[in-house]
Amino acid sequence: MSSTEWPLVVFTILVQMSVGLLIVSELACVVGGTAAHSLLKYRESCSLALGLVGLAFSFAHLGTPAHSPFAIFNLGHSWLSREIFCTSAFLGCLVALTIARRMPAFAAFAPLVAVVAGVAGVASVFAMSKVYMLVTVPAWNSPATVLNFAGAALLLGALAAGLLACLRWSAMSGEAARVPVVRTMGVLLIFAALGLVAKFIEIPLSLFAGLPTNARGVSATTIVLTNGLGAYVLQVVLLIVGTALFVHVANAATRGNRSLLPVLGACALLIALAGEVLGRLAFFDMHVLIGL
């Protein structure tokens, strides 16, 4: 398993989770109404925190972080420039959204800023996928990369939103605790399922894309299926177990059973996150160049 790309593993996963959390929770609020707004009250703040931590990790990957302002100089050609621009725009929108929802004077702008943040988030995940879809790296240059990143955003975003809802609900008491959670949890379950389906399509697709052997006699698929087979299988198991646990959490929530929900929700997220980390390490291990 790769150890040199840890900053990028953390950066990509946290930013994708941040984007997923915002989009999934905003849509849950649209469907779930005031109940969802109450359960997911701190969604933009948490999304911002995740994104900022992710961005901070990205600097650890750079040889000369002091030159990072130059990184958006090649927007016309470089997907890396576009990724940095879109991610920065997404985080800027989250700052604006956090302010708009905390300060009544700006509250009217919140819906518009939320939509712009969502669009910037989707653009960020798409640009992040395109960064790795290099024509010289067959294993990455496939639709599997888009599915991988979008799937991670949806799955982890839904599970993170679920944890937020569980934490908030468990902290409520009296009349407030009778808030209806079915619609909110239903939306989160749908997005978690979509994320898992994307991962199930992505995994065999990326293994197929990584089959070509280069002049060094190395194939990306051989690397992950020989050196890291155990971790690769564990990735799949953890993603399934994390999602299954979340289904259990959502089911318990809809029955009004609040005991242990935050703990179970946290476990579901951490298990799926561990699976995603293993998958992302394998993804970076699959960097096998054509040619020399």
Added chain:
Amino acid sequence: MFKRPAFHIDVATCTGCKTCMIACKDKNDLPAGVRWRRVSEYTGGGWVQRADNTLTQDVFAYYVSIACNHCEEPICVSVCPTTAMHKDESGIVLVDTTKCIGCNYCAWACPYRAPQFNAEAGVMSKCNFCIDYQKEGKPPACVAACPTRSLTFGESDDLKKQFGDSVAMAPLPDPAITKPNLFVTPGRTAKPMSSASGMIRNPEEV
């Protein structure tokens, strides 16, 4: 100074002595692990059964000395987020170290592995075609050092007239991807591009 310099390698006569690698490291005072020029040892073959059931061998080995090919469509330049990686007026691909963030993205993309990360400086580094020597009318250090004269350089258009288009030969990548300013005279045992009959046997060096 040529208007658009290019390298030519004669694989048929290259002995794989790696003097070019050493001359490059020496001239540019490169730190350990940074190799602007690398010589790949491409070998393969084995026992082959003939029609009369006797055995013969078809082993082969040849060497490919590669630095930056200062491509016409350099992927390192197009992916670089800062524009630190750029082509100058002579088409030489250079790194502006005052802009480079050391993200390694160019190294991830280049199929010739030309950009090399200089961990001491925190930025990328690569072959600059000994631009200083060329301005003095001298050949690049690697070319000057080659004992068999297998490695030469010249005006790209002249080399193209003399040797034809860039050759699609193993272990080199498809030249259509970046359009390298590299001309190759293949040897007798040269294998076609993407051939699975051979393998680079010194990956730790290149």
